[in-house]
Amino acid sequence: MREKPEGLLKWAHAFSAFMNAGDERLDNDLVFSQVRDADQDVYEADSYEQEWAEHEQEEKQEVIERLERWRALKGYRAARRAYALLCVTICMIMIVVLLYTVGSLPAYGDPNHPINNEVSARYIEKGLQETGAVNIVTGMILDYRAFDTLGESTVLFTGAMVVLFLLRADAQSHKYSALAQTMKDSPHSETFYEPHRDVILQKTAMILVPVVLIFGVYVVLNGHLSPGGGFSGGAIMGAGLMLYVTAFGFASIRRFFTYKTYQFVVLIALLTYAMSKCYSFYTGANHIESIIPLGTPGAILSSGLILVLNICVGFVVTCTMYAFYAMFRKGEM
Amino acid sequence: MGALIDRLLVNYESTASVILFCIGFSTLLMNNNLIKKIIGMDIMDASVYLFLACQGYIKGRTAPIIVDGIQSVEKYINPIPAGLVLTGIVVSVSVTALMLALSIRLYYRYHTLNLDEIIALAGKEEV
Amino acid sequence: MTAIVVLMLLFLIVCAVAVCLTRDLLTSVVIYMSFSLIMSVVWITLESPDLAITEAAVGAGITSLLFFLTLKKIHAIDARNEVRRRHAQQKQDKGGASGNA
Numbered sequence: 209m210r211e212k213p214e215g216l217l218k219w220a221h222a223f224s225a226f227m228n229a230g231d232e233r234l235d236n237d238l239v240f241s242q243v244r245d246a247d248q249d250v251y252e253a254d255s256y257e258q259e260w261a262e263h264e265q266e267e268k269q270e271v272i273e274r275l276e277r278w279r280a281l282k283g284y285r286a287a288r289r290a291y292a293l294l295c296v297t298i299c300m301i302m303i304v305v306l307l308y309t310v311g312s313l314p315a316y317g318d319p320n321h322p323i324n325n326e327v328s329a330r331y332i333e334k335g336l337q338e339t340g341a342v343n344i345v346t347g348m349i350l351d352y353r354a355f356d357t358l359g360e361s362t363v364l365f366t367g368a369m370v371v372l373f374l375l376r377a378d379a380q381s382h383k384y385s386a387l388a389q390t391m392k393d394s395p396h397s398e399t400f401y402e403p404h405r406d407v408i409l410q411k412t413a414m415i416l417v418p419v420v421l422i423f424g425v426y427v428v429l430n431g432h433l434s435p436g437g438g439f440s441g442g443a444i445m446g447a448g449l450m451l452y453v454t455a456f457g458f459a460s461i462r463r464f465f466t467y468k469t470y471q472f473v474v475l476i477a478l479l480t481y482a483m484s485k486c487y488s489f490y491t492g493a494n495h496i497e498s499i500i501p502l503g504t505p506g507a508i509l510s511s512g513l514i515l516v517l518n519i520c521v522g523f524v525v526t527c528t529m530y531a532f533y534a535m536f537r538k539g540e541m
Numbered sequence: 542m543g544a545l546i547d548r549l550l551v552n553y554e555s556t557a558s559v560i561l562f563c564i565g566f567s568t569l570l571m572n573n574n575l576i577k578k579i580i581g582m583d584i585m586d587a588s589v590y591l592f593l594a595c596q597g598y599i600k601g602r603t604a605p606i607i608v609d610g611i612q613s614v615e616k617y618i619n620p621i622p623a624g625l626v627l628t629g630i631v632v633s634v635s636v637t638a639l640m641l642a643l644s645i646r647l648y649y650r651y652h653t654l655n656l657d658e659i660i661a662l663a664g665k666e667e668v
Numbered sequence: 669m670t671a672i673v674v675l676m677l678l679f680l681i682v683c684a685v686a687v688c689l690t691r692d693l694l695t696s697v698v699i700y701m702s703f704s705l706i707m708s709v710v711w712i713t714l715e716s717p718d719l720a721i722t723e724a725a726v727g728a729g730i731t732s733l734l735f736f737l738t739l740k741k742i743h744a745i746d747a748r749n750e751v752r753r754r755h756a757q758q759k760q761d762k763g764g765a766s767g768n769a
Binding site: 271292303316318332343345356368370374434532 | 552620643
């Protein structure tokens with residue numbers, strides 16, 4: 209009777225050994241021995257770093273032990289359970305209050321809902337004449353509420369900048385620490401898990417990236433005619449750039465897109481936007497007046513400044529999305 | 542009570558968004574893991590957007606894109622909530638990226654994503 | 669139509685509960701991705717195609733990608749610390765051995 213599970217276990221061990229045999233990159237011992245052989249001298253020189261690592265390790269061990277002792281206490285479990293109970297109670301109270309509020313809302317899909325007031329009627333009835341945009345939502349966010357959208361683009365830019373501050377510091381630290389530099393070049397560094405010349409990925413990306421980028425450009429340029437606009441088109445273009453980087457690596461994208469390009473493009477786009485907004489304030493802050501004629505509704509070259517603003521927002525969003533990706537993946541652009 | 546349930550079933554989109562909001566909030570409260578907390582926050586975001594957008598929906602009308610030259614209020618839904626939510630979705634990505642970057646920094650410093658352990662380690666540093 | 673919308677809303681709620689209850693981080697991120705995809709279909713039923721496009725590109729695409737990258741970065745940090753710890757250990761052993769000799 210006892211033979212069977214043991215036999216199964218043996219097979220499982222053999223199977224896992226077989227599976228791990230090919231994947232020797234994941235073998236810590238192997239990696240460690242390679243690092244040790246290649247970089248013995250660097251390690252010798254870097255005693256401060258090592259002391260710090262030891263100290264950190266001891267400190268963490270101590271805290272973990274303390275936490276475990278804390279967790280072993282009887283009170284801990286009771287407190288934890290009481291906390292969970294409190295959470296559930298709070299959520300239940302909140303759900304009851306909110307559901308009661310929902311009960312006194314007007315019916316779903318009701319045309320007489322107070323939200324459908326004269327503002328939206330005005331946008332629908334006069335929007336096409338005043339903004340020239342067939343898509344009323346685009347006309348609204350880039351003309352009547354363009355100031356709001358400028359603020360949002362600035363939020364995106366600021367967000368990208370803060371992510372840059374937070375994640376760029378570790379890219380810089382490689383310069384000052386020999387150990388960090390070694391780690392960067394060692395087989396177990398952060399670039400270690402990335403695909404190296406993955407043929408399937410590269411061939412697929414070669415077909416997909418142009419399609420995705422052209423679709424993004426289409427969505428941006430047709431923002432005033434069809435669903436879409438700067439935000440969604442920019443996100444699609446950013447996704448295309450991400451796919452390109454994933455397949456071909458940062459070395460090939462640096463040929464046309466570096467940190468300098470990023471700064472330049474985002475700066476020009478935001479400045480163009482802000483200038484046209486300033487002009488609108490100068491002329492009475494009603495909505496963006498421009499000398500550009502509105503053109504025939506439905507044509508690509510229509511609706512005055514909305515097309516330009518859409519392109520600006522598209523550039524900002526593309527660059528921001530790519531910047532997020534590059535920061536998270538590598539810590540530099 | 543029966544009348545309230547009837548109203549809730551009529552406003553089923555709002556009801557779902559309220560339930561989603563509370564689930565997201567309890568995810569935020571009950572999980573100790575930072576990544577889980579961020580996902581809970583994103584679910585709360587999505588539920589608020591759902592609530593906003595379903596207020597502007599009107600039965601039997603189409604999206605506010607003028608295709609036949611008809612500019613009647615009777616034909617299109619309310620464009621204002623859609624515009625607000627469009628702005629919000631993109632900002633929420635920015636917020637998520639910021640929170641994830643902060644979590645990565647915390648992981649560099651404390652080698653854990655568990656909030657209890659981070660608080661314990663940080664408290665030890667101050668002393 | 670209403671039945672489909674109700675079904676999708678139920679799916680959203682199930683996804684949210686599953687995110688709350690799963691232990692594995694990668695699984696919960698994938699569930700969140702499907703949550704966003706269903707959300708973009710719900711936007712279409714609410715007659716807001718602008719939102720649907722944005723949610724599909726941003727919510728299901730880029731946010732999930734950022735989550736995946738975060739998880740990957742955390743594993744890389746783990747691996748690096750492991751190498752560092754082993755080196756410190758080995759150095760200590762070697763130093764102890766030479767001291768004794």
